[in-house]
Amino acid sequence: MDLRILQTFVVAAKFENFRQTAEALFIAQPTVTQHIRLLEKELGIELFDRVGKFVKLTPAGKRFLPHATALLAGWQAGMEDLLAWQQGYSENLHIAVSPVIARSSLPGLIRHYTKRYPEVDISIRIADSLEIGRLVQSGQVDLGLSRMVPGEFQLDAHLIQTDPVVFAVPLNGGDIEAPLPDWEQELTGNLLLTHNHPGYWDDLLLALRQRGLSFRTMTVTHVDITKRFIEEGLGVSFLPRSAIGRELFENRFIELETPGLVLPQAASYLVVSKTGCSQTAKQMIEILASLYPPLPLIRSM
Template sequence: MDINWLRTFITAAENENFRKTAEKLYMAQPTVTAHIKQLERDVGTQFFRRAGRNIVLTEAGHRFLPHARLILSSYDRGTHDLLAWEQGYKRKLSIAVSPLLAASILPYIIRQFMEQHMDVEVIVQVKESKEISEMVEKGEADLGLLQMKPVQSLLDVQKIKEDDVICVCPHDGGDLESSPPIDIHDLFENQTLFTYNHPEYWDDLLSAIHAKHHKIRTMVVTQVHITKRFIEEGLGFSFLPKISLHRELMEGRLLEVKTPGLQLPKASTYMIIREDTEENRLFQAFLREYFSY
């Protein structure tokens, strides 16, 4: 039995279409058909039947699918472990991290950690904060870094950082020294406010804004990096964690706007773990020194 036959079978079962399977696996459709026929011949049963232009699993196919997934998963883990061993890794640390952190502080943190612990293989999975909690709880990641406090009671949760949230708007191309300061009231009256790009502080912030500004135009943009791009293009303004704006502010692509009378929130970064492993302790100690929490 060829491991590629199993990979083709699983993909076909998930897509119920040989053409889509071929596209997903970057192979010709006749190759997909050949893999399925070879697997069926090897096992001695039929796994699919035609349903118009699509295919559906037979009863035998349904019964074999979880075993195929288990075999393929075991094979992939084994080859990955061998490759890691050949590269000198003795331990592994899987980190699930939110997009905001992945695009801001994570590269520096990972580089520093790997320089100190060259025998630890670091695997980074970029996920939304809600997904990170579930991954750590299920054991799909050893450690999570995210922007919202998880509700799962089995996790060890530590707040490792608080960052200022600031108002930012696009640079208008003028001279910063001679231009008058940007009026936050003018932004609220004439510009679109991009909201909910951070999972934790927007409900309270919008309530505070509505108490002072009754007519504001908003647009939900759920990713920080997309929000920044929209602002740079002059489409509106937003309130973002300062940690995510270092380069844009330094290069003058975005401008910080003062907000007198409006108390801005903090953006928290949390670390979550489920099991107290040696690799987790190493990374926790590193973060504790890095953030001094």
């Protein structure tokens, strides 16, 4: 079977419009129609119902779609593997990484790994920490680097490092030599941007409320957006110091001490399957252990 015909079918199923399918594939609309007719003839069943300018998958089309998608994905995977082999790669390592780790410690880690194992083709998938356990457990990646202990079974979580959480406020063009503002006044006078990092926000908010402080909150679920909002003067937040190192160095943020309030520690975790790891994953674990000894086991499920 011509894989171009399968691709036409999959794209047509997405748009349910042959004109849009033609535009997406950079082919003529009659070619789309011809591809679908050829596929229907080969399968001996109609895949689309024609309704005016639009088309809709028949029950047979809906049943065949996941198989067509899998065939195309398998072909693409095979092509990528062959290309990697031609380029000198003999093995693969798939990693899921939280955005915070990807922007802080991951570059150094990858530098160590590629220097020692240049023959390994590394694929990095940026994912929220909540997703990383699922990706490791399902086998979509070899290991995960997460900012939280996963909830999935059959996974081990090892502590890599801890990271102090600090109270970050914008400099606002002020004199860096001037006395620092009072942290409670900054908190009560601005929006507190919350839940941008997993693990510590619920306990931290409870501790702030127990001090009798009155403040407004706004949930912003990504660290990068939180930092942008702080720069724009839209609020303040408690963030891992590693996530705002550049902003502190460039005097765009101020880190305020919080007398009387004990701030939490954020942590980074290595997430691996209990059922075994690939050889490339074991190599990465060895490098992590050399950089961040002793990788204590935090939770085994």
